Amino acid sequence: MKGIRQLAEHLDISIGTVSRALNGKPDVNEETRRRVLAAAEELGYVANQSGRSLRQGETKVIGLMIESSAEAVENADNFFLGVTSGLQSVFARHKLDLIMLPCPSDEDPHEYLKRIVARRIVDAMIISNMQRIDRRIDLLSRAKIPFVAVGRSLSPGNFPWIDLDFEGVADRAVERLVARGHRRIAITAPSSEVNLGYVFIESYRRALARHGIAFDPSLVIRVKSSEQGGYQAAHELLLLEERPTAVILIYELMAIGLYRRLMETGVVPGRDLAVIGFRDAPRARFLNPSLSCFRMSLYDLGVALGQTLLANVPAYRAFYPDAGRNVVWPLELMPGESDAFEIGTAKRSSSPSG
Amino acid sequence: MKGIRQLAEHLDISIGTVSRALNGKPDVNEETRRRVLAAAEELGYVANQSGRSLRQGETKVIGLMIESSAEAVENADNFFLGVTSGLQSVFARHKLDLIMLPCPSDEDPHEYLKRIVARRIVDAMIISNMQRIDRRIDLLSRAKIPFVAVGRSLSPGNFPWIDLDFEGVADRAVERLVARGHRRIAITAPSSEVNLGYVFIESYRRALARHGIAFDPSLVIRVKSSEQGGYQAAHELLLLEERPTAVILIYELMAIGLYRRLMETGVVPGRDLAVIGFRDAPRARFLNPSLSCFRMSLYDLGVALGQTLLANVPAYRAFYPDAGRNVVWPLELMPGESDAFEIGTAKRSSSPSG
DNA sequence: CCAACATTCGTAAACGTTTACGGAGTGCGT
DNA sequence: ACGCACTCCGTAAACGTTTACGAATGTTGG
Numbered sequence: 001m002k003g004i005r006q007l008a009e010h011l012d013i014s015i016g017t018v019s020r021a022l023n024g025k026p027d028v029n030e031e032t033r034r035r036v037l038a039a040a041e042e043l044g045y046v047a048n049q050s051g052r053s054l055r056q057g058e059t060k061v062i063g064l065m066i067e068s069s070a071e072a073v074e075n076a077d078n079f080f081l082g083v084t085s086g087l088q089s090v091f092a093r094h095k096l097d098l099i100m101l102p103c104p105s106d107e108d109p110h111e112y113l114k115r116i117v118a119r120r121i122v123d124a125m126i127i128s129n130m131q132r133i134d135r136r137i138d139l140l141s142r143a144k145i146p147f148v149a150v151g152r153s154l155s156p157g158n159f160p161w162i163d164l165d166f167e168g169v170a171d172r173a174v175e176r177l178v179a180r181g182h183r184r185i186a187i188t189a190p191s192s193e194v195n196l197g198y199v200f201i202e203s204y205r206r207a208l209a210r211h212g213i214a215f216d217p218s219l220v221i222r223v224k225s226s227e228q229g230g231y232q233a234a235h236e237l238l239l240l241e242e243r244p245t246a247v248i249l250i251y252e253l254m255a256i257g258l259y260r261r262l263m264e265t266g267v268v269p270g271r272d273l274a275v276i277g278f279r280d281a282p283r284a285r286f287l288n289p290s291l292s293c294f295r296m297s298l299y300d301l302g303v304a305l306g307q308t309l310l311a312n313v314p315a316y317r318a319f320y321p322d323a324g325r326n327v328v329w330p331l332e333l334m335p336g337e338s339d340a341f342e343i344g345t346a347k348r349s350s351s352p353s354g
Numbered sequence: 355m356k357g358i359r360q361l362a363e364h365l366d367i368s369i370g371t372v373s374r375a376l377n378g379k380p381d382v383n384e385e386t387r388r389r390v391l392a393a394a395e396e397l398g399y400v401a402n403q404s405g406r407s408l409r410q411g412e413t414k415v416i417g418l419m420i421e422s423s424a425e426a427v428e429n430a431d432n433f434f435l436g437v438t439s440g441l442q443s444v445f446a447r448h449k450l451d452l453i454m455l456p457c458p459s460d461e462d463p464h465e466y467l468k469r470i471v472a473r474r475i476v477d478a479m480i481i482s483n484m485q486r487i488d489r490r491i492d493l494l495s496r497a498k499i500p501f502v503a504v505g506r507s508l509s510p511g512n513f514p515w516i517d518l519d520f521e522g523v524a525d526r527a528v529e530r531l532v533a534r535g536h537r538r539i540a541i542t543a544p545s546s547e548v549n550l551g552y553v554f555i556e557s558y559r560r561a562l563a564r565h566g567i568a569f570d571p572s573l574v575i576r577v578k579s580s581e582q583g584g585y586q587a588a589h590e591l592l593l594l595e596e597r598p599t600a601v602i603l604i605y606e607l608m609a610i611g612l613y614r615r616l617m618e619t620g621v622v623p624g625r626d627l628a629v630i631g632f633r634d635a636p637r638a639r640f641l642n643p644s645l646s647c648f649r650m651s652l653y654d655l656g657v658a659l660g661q662t663l664l665a666n667v668p669a670y671r672a673f674y675p676d677a678g679r680n681v682v683w684p685l686e687l688m689p690g691e692s693d694a695f696e697i698g699t700a701k702r703s704s705s706p707s708g
Numbered sequence: 709c710c711a712a713c714a715t716t717c718g719t720a721a722a723c724g725t726t727t728a729c730g731g732a733g734t735g736c737g738t
Numbered sequence: 739a740c741g742c743a744c745t746c747c748g749t750a751a752a753c754g755t756t757t758a759c760g761a762a763t764g765t766t767g768g
Contacts (some may be wrong), residue, residue: 002754003754003755004754004755005755014718016717016719017717017718019756020756025757027715027717028715028716028717029715029717032716032717047473047754047755047756048473048474050404050413051404051408051753052754052755053404053723053755054402054408054753054755055722057723061475084422085422088422088456088458089458092458097455097469098456099453099454100454101451101453101454102435102438102442102454104439104442104443115451118398119403120402120403120404288617356724357724358724358725359725367747368749369724369725369748370727370748371746373727374747379727381746381747382745382747383747386746386747401725401726402723402725404723404725405724405726406724406725407725408725408726409724409725409726410753710768711766711768712765712767713764713765713767714765714766715764716761716762716764717762718760718761719759720758721756721757722757723754724753726752727751727752728749728752729748729749729750729751730747730749731748731749732745732746732747732748733744733745733747734743734745735742735744735745737740737741737742737743738742
C-alpha cells in the first residue's frame with residue numbers, strides 16, 4: 001500500500017473523503033466511513049508521517065533528551081527508563097509517541113538540541129541534566145517548542161520544571177543524623193556547575209546552620225555519582241584528620257563502592273559510619289547493611305512530567321487544567337540499617353566548635 | 355526563519371539555487387554558495403525535515419527499539435546506553451541521527467514497531483530482545499526497512515544479526531569450573547521463550563556432555579535476570595538436596611542479590627560456592643569477592659552493529675564492504691576471586707553418578 | 709413551488725523541500 | 739558570424755497529506 005491516493009482509487013472515492021473518514025471528521029457518511037476504515041485495515045494503510053507533518057506542522061512525537069556520556073553509561077542509570085513508562089501512560093491517551101534522543105557524548109548538548117529542533121522532528125521536549133546556566137531554555141523558548149525541564153536552572157525566564165526536593169532531602173537527612181548525635185556530617189555532590197551540585201550543597205549548608213553546626217568545606221566531597229565515585233568518596237573521607245561519623249550520598253549507587261572501600265579498611269557502615277542515600281530504592285534493599293534511602297516513584301514522576309508538559313502545549317492544555325507548572329517533587333524516606341545507631345552522649349554535648 | 359523560501363528572498367536568489375548550494379550540489383557558483391551558507395548560518399536556517407523526508411523518501415534517522423518493561427527498568431540496564439555511543443560514532447560520519455524507541459510495556463512490540471514503520475519515521479532499525487519466533491523480522495523485511503538484530507531467532511529468513519557468544523561462554527565457564535574440580539554446576543536463565551534462555555541452556559548442556567557430566571534439570575534455575583532474581587536463585591539453590599558447588603549467572607547484576615542471600619545463610623561465595631558472571635564488568639569490580647566475569651566492550655559492539663546495519667542500506671553499503679552480516683560476538687574472561695578455589699580431589703575422582 | 713438548510717462529497721491549494729529540465733550568459737574554435 | 743560546450747541559475751513538478759470551499763443532492767418549512 002503506497003498512499004492515500006491508491007486507497008481512494010481502490011474504493012472509488014475521492015482522496016479528500018478518505019482523509020476525512022480516517023480522521024474522524026464529521027461530514028462523512030457513516031457507511032462510507034465504515035468502508036474506508038475496513039479497506040485501510042485490510043490493506044494496512046497508515047498515513048505517511050512526513051506528508052501529514054508537513055501539512056499540519058506537527059509530528060505527534062515528544063522528545064526526551066538524554067546524555068549518553070561515559071559517566072551516564074557507567075552509572076547504568078535506570079532513571080530515564082523508569083520515567084519513560086510514566087510519560088508514555090500520559091502520552092498514549094493522545095496517541096503521542098515518545099522518542100529518546102541520546103546526545104552523543106562528543107557533541108555540545110546545545111548544538112544537538114538545536115539540530116533536532118530545527119529539523120522539526122518533535123512537537124515538544126523534555127530536557128534534563130540542567131546546567132546552572134542552560135542555553136537550551138532560551139533555544140526552546142525562541143523556537144516556541146513547548147518543554148518541561150527535569151531540574152531547575154538559574155537561567156532567566158519562567159519555564160516549566162519539575163525538580164527533586166533536594167532541599168528537603170538535605171534538610172531531613174541532616175535532621176535525622178543530628179538527632180542521632182552526629183555533628184560531623186560529610187556529603188557528596190557533583191561539580192557545582194551542574195545546578196544540582198550547587199543546590200544540594202547550599203541546602204546542606206543551611207540545614208547545618210539551623211542546628212548550629214559550622215560548615216566545614218573539607219566535608220564536601222566532589223566525586224562522580226557512580227560506584228567508582230563512592231569508592232573514591234570513602235577513600236577521601238578516611239583520609240580526613242577528624243573523621244566524620246556520617247555521610248550523605250547524592251546517589252544511592254555510590255553506596256556500593258563506598259561500602260567496598262570501607263570494608264577494605266575495617267570500617268563497618270551502619271556501626272562506625274552512618275550512611276544515607278538518595279534517589280532510588282530497589283538497589284538499596286540488597287546492600288548489607290541495608291541503605292537508608294530517600295526514594296520516589298519514577299513512574300509517578302513520569303506522569304507528572306507528562307502532564308506538566310502537555311499543559312503547556314495548546315492542543316492538550318484543556319486536559320490538564322491543574323497540572324503544576326513548577327513542582328518540587330517530594331521524596332520519601334525508607335529507613336534502613338545503615339544509619340540505625342546513635343553516637344554516644346558524650347560527643348552529643350560537646351561544644352559546637354568541636 | 356521560516357523556510358527556504360524566506361532565505362531565498364532574503365538573498366534575492368531562486369529557491370532552487372539555495373537548495374543546491376546548501377546540499378553541496380556541483381552546479382552552483384562558489385561565491386554564491388558562500389553567500390548562501392553564510393546567510394543560513396546567520397539566520398539559523400535548517401531544512402525542515404518533514405518537507406525533505408516527503409520529497410526524498412528518507413528521514414536520516416535510525417531507530418533503536420528498546421523495551422521499557424518493568425523488568426527492564428528494574429534491571430537498570432546500561433546495555434543500550436553503552437551500545438548507543440558506539441552506534442553514534444558510526445552514524446555521525448553520515449550525518450545520521452539515532453533515536454531510541456521505547457516500546458510501552460503494555461503494548462505488543464510487534465504492533466508498536468508496525469506503527470513506527472508505517473509512519474516512516476526511521477530509515478533503518480536496530481531491534482533486540484529477540485523472541486524465539488519473532489514476527490518483527492517478517493514485518494521489517496516486507497516493509498523493506500533495513501535492520502540488524504541483537505540476537506538470533508529461529509524465525510526463517512536470512513537476516514543480519516549480531517549475537518553474543520553464549521555458546522562460547524557456557525563452554526568456557528563449564529570448562530573452567532570442571533578444571534577446578536566442580537561436577538555439580540548450576541546455571542541461571544530466563545524463560546526459554548526468549549531465544550537467549552533457550553540457547554544458553556542448550557550450550558551448557560552440550561558443554562557438560564563433553565566432560566561426561568549428566569545434565570540435571572534441577573540445576574537450571576529460571577529466574578528474572580535482576581538482583582532480585584539473583585537473590586531468588588540463591589534461595590532455590592540452597593534448598594536443593596545435593597547442593598551445587600558452582601553457579602553460572604547469565605547476568606552479572608544478579609550476583610549482588612545472590613551474594614546477599616548467601617551471606618544471610620553463612621555460605622561464603624568464592625569459598626563455598628564458585629560464581630561466574632556474564633555481560634558487563636564495571637559492577638563486578640566492586641563486589642566482594644570480586645566476580646569472575648565474561649565481559650565485552652559495549653562501545654565496540656555498538657560500532658559493529660552500526661556497520662552491519664549500514665552495510666545493508668544501499669546508500670551506505672559501499673562504506674562497509676567487509677562488515678559481517680552474522681557475527682557471533684566474542685567475550686573476554688576477567689578472572690576474579692569468586693571462583694578462585696579448587697574442590698578437593700576426593701570429590702574430583704568420584705563417580706559421575708555421585 | 710421555492711427558498712433555505714443539512715448532508716455528503718469532490719476539487720484544489722497548501723505545507724517545505726529536492727531535482728529534472730531548460731534557458732541565459734560566456735568563452736572558444738572554426 | 740556561427741555553433742558548441744560549459745557554467746550557473748530559475749522554473750515547475752513532485753512527494754503524501756489535510757482542509758477550506760463549494761457543488762450536488764435531498765429535506766424541510768412556508
